[in-house]
Amino acid sequence: MSSRVGFGDRREEPAERSRQLEPVADEKLDLVLGQALEDFRLSVHAWSEAAYSRPRTVAQVVRRRSWRLAAGWALGLTLAAGGVSGMVFERHQRQELARAAEQQRLAQERQRLVSEQQAREEEEDLLAKVDSDVSRGVPNAMEPLAQLMAEDERK
Amino acid sequence: MEPIIRATAEEIAARELETANDEFSRVVERHRPQVFRFLLASTRDLDLAETLTQECFLKAHRNWGSFRGESSAMTWLMRIAINLQKDHWRNRRMQFWRQTRTNAVDLDEASEWLPSGESSAERQLLARERVGQVWRAVKGLSERQRTVFLLRYVEEQELGEIARATGLSEGTVKAHLSRALTRVRAELGGGR
Numbered sequence: 538m539s540s541r542v543g544f545g546d547r548r549e550e551p552a553e554r555s556r557q558l559e560p561v562a563d564e565k566l567d568l569v570l571g572q573a574l575e576d577f578r579l580s581v582h583a584w585s586e587a588a589y590s591r592p593r594t595v596a597q598v599v600r601r602r603s604w605r606l607a608a609g610w611a612l613g614l615t616l617a618a619g620g621v622s623g624m625v626f627e628r629h630q631r632q633e634l635a636r637a638a639e640q641q642r643l644a645q646e647r648q649r650l651v652s653e654q655q656a657r658e659e660e661e662d663l664l665a666k667v668d669s670d671v672s673r674g675v676p677n678a679m680e681p682l683a684q685l686m687a688e689d690e691r692k
Numbered sequence: 693m694e695p696i697i698r699a700t701a702e703e704i705a706a707r708e709l710e711t712a713n714d715e716f717s718r719v720v721e722r723h724r725p726q727v728f729r730f731l732l733a734s735t736r737d738l739d740l741a742e743t744l745t746q747e748c749f750l751k752a753h754r755n756w757g758s759f760r761g762e763s764s765a766m767t768w769l770m771r772i773a774i775n776l777q778k779d780h781w782r783n784r785r786m787q788f789w790r791q792t793r794t795n796a797v798d799l800d801e802a803s804e805w806l807p808s809g810e811s812s813a814e815r816q817l818l819a820r821e822r823v824g825q826v827w828r829a830v831k832g833l834s835e836r837q838r839t840v841f842l843l844r845y846v847e848e849q850e851l852g853e854i855a856r857a858t859g860l861s862e863g864t865v866k867a868h869l870s871r872a873l874t875r876v877r878a879e880l881g882g883g884r
Contacts, residue, residue: 569822570873573880574845576806576819577826581846584805585729588738 716756719765720749726766726847727773733830733842734777744780748773763856770847770857774839781835822880829879833872840865841872 727748732741751772752759759768806820830838836858843854851869855862 569880570877573822573826573876576823578846578848580805580819580823581729581733581842585725585732587805588732588741589725589728 712756716753719752719769723766723769724749727769730770730842730847731773731777733846734838740780744773744776747776751776764853767853767857770843770849771859774858777839778835825879826876829872829876832875832879836860837868837872837875840868841876844869 724745728741728745731744731748732738735741735744748769752769759765763771804820806816806823830841833841839858840854840860843849843857844851849857851862851865854860854865858865860868
């Protein structure tokens with residue numbers, strides 16, 4: 538875009554250039570390379586001068602930077618909020634699971650106690666029944682003793 | 693009999709400070725465009741170049757008292773600018789944000805600054821092509837090679853100055869320049 542800056546008029550004479558920049562051993566500047574480096578130097582100088590003296594669009598730059606900064610912050614905050622929400626959800630899930638497990642354990646404990654109670658009662662009934670059956674079925678050898686006990690009870 | 697005017701220590705300090713500030717203002721006025729140009733060529737980013745230039749002179753102002761004049765003010769400032777640029781790109785913590793925020797112009801846009809005026813259209817086209825090729829080569833250089841190349845061929849500094857500004861030996865500077873030129877030559881050769 539040649540309309541931007543023209544620097545053909547600022548081009549220095551080759552002799553003047555060689556005085557300014559004394560070549561070192563490794564710099565064998567052939568014609569094409571020398572010309573390319575010169576064009577490059579002038580191009581950068583022109584660009585820099587234009588940029589340096591341009592009217593500063595501070596508001597625009599600030600706005601663009603602010604927008605980017607805001608977008609950055611928004612993205613950061615969204616990620617942070619997502620992370621926190623995830624952690625809270627996971628914690629809540631873990632608490633729910635723990636509560637359900639505790640309830641299940643209590644129900645099982647209750648069931649176990651009821652079963653034990655039932656078993657105890659059944660055992661006591663069985664023992665009472667066995668006692669009464671045994672007392673009714675006295676062997677012949679023990680008959681006199683049983684009669685004595687019955688008499689004592691009558692007295 | 694005229695009264696003897698004795699300057700107090702505060703007055704002397706204030707005068708010295710004023711002198712230092714004046715000196716620094718002159719340095720800023722003289723070298724700011726050069727520092728900006730070097731940073732612009734290094735980054736191809738106008739906003740970043742301006743920010744780093746500001747930071748460079750801020751840092752220079754803070755340390756102006758410790759500048760002993762062992763090297764030229766320009767070399768000293770370039771050294772600060774090079775370090776700031778290095779810090780900027782090497783700060784890994786912010787790398788992601790930097791990549792998303794980069795405003796660097798592309799090489800074609802950078803190559804648009806071309807000779808005009810007295811030059812012919814053909815000459816302009818050729819120059820644009822050559823400048824674009826040099827930019828492509830510069831883009832492919834390592835950070836050190838690029839710095840040395842720009843200081844030499846854009847800022848036209850002597851090898852000794854480049855060595856002092858970069859903290860490298862002259863031999864290393866020559867080696868970096870040689871590699872950079874090989875790359876530019878290859879790019880120019882490939883483009884023809």
